[in-house]
Amino acid sequence: MQDPIKTLFTECIQTQIAAADMLQEPLESAANLLVGSLLQGRKIYCCGESLAHATSRHFAHIMLTGLSFERPPFPVTSLHADYGAKEHTRMFAQQIQAVGQANDVLMVFNACERAPRVSAAMEAALSREMLIIAITHNSDTDIAGLLGPEDVEIRIPTSNSARASEHLLQISNMLCTIIEHRIFPQETDS
Template sequence: MQDHIKQLFTENIQTMIATGEALAAPIENAAVSIVNCLINGGKVVCCGEGASAALASHFSQLLLDQFEAERPCLPAFALVSQSSALQPDNQAKPEHLARQVRAIGQAGDVLVVISMTGEEHRLIKAVEAALTQDMAVVALTVDSSGELSGLLGPQDTELRVPAHRPARVFECYSFLLHAICELIDMTLFPQQEDY
């Protein structure tokens, strides 16, 4: 069992190294996109499904409250991934997240979408809604991402993790979001750089 534990750590480290080598420029682009949005009075809207919804909530909370250093709040929030409508069939509708994006999103805002497969219909609809609202998209995806990746344009940023195991992808996504938070803080509040 201890050999397997060591193997898990090795797999995680290898995934992180491969991701760092592949995504240094896109991570920088994602942070710059969010910084520009915030400087221009925009907001960051985050969404995911299942476990990635928890990451979306975590990321928005880090921006709203703080990452590692005390600083002013940044306008960010996570979309509600579960419906509490009175009509029970509403929970299955693929437009649930897209409706929130259309209601709240504005030109100049950024949608951070966290996808475990690239094929989640509700996330695809949310990205389509963001694009019609002239929002930029920062998408965390995996190697096999299909339809969601195909929606992204030159103003958008894709952080495509070179991994396939859901656990490794989730771990990597968490690290990527923390890295983006640190870059945002370094850029907007350089005097508080005590990392």
């Protein structure tokens, strides 16, 4: 019997290999959409279902403060997760309805099977003519059906929520690095 810890590492590595093969094109599309939006003065809002909301907050933080080098902040906001809200499932949607503008971007993170709060935010974004980037996984049942032709889905090749959560964080770091290097190419020449 294989060591349980080694088994977990093996699962992580296998998911990494599958992701490296499958996610290059959607990562490129997401980076292009984010860079284009930022250069056009659009705003990016992000949220995540359940524990994935921590990744949303992390992404907003590194986009504001910088990841690879010191730079001006990008206009990225993680929506507030007010779990005491009267309409718990609409907490993100209400914020999008209040501040979202056409062609702004909503970036959603999900490592659960169901995503009612994120789905409601996506519906609100669609009503505001916003673009959507969804980072999901194979067991997600709510999000893919809400995406339009100009939206981007990055579907992590796993049904395991723990592996998906690990990749949400990795993908957010990768996107920030790509965006920084595209907007500030002089920083990568040194």
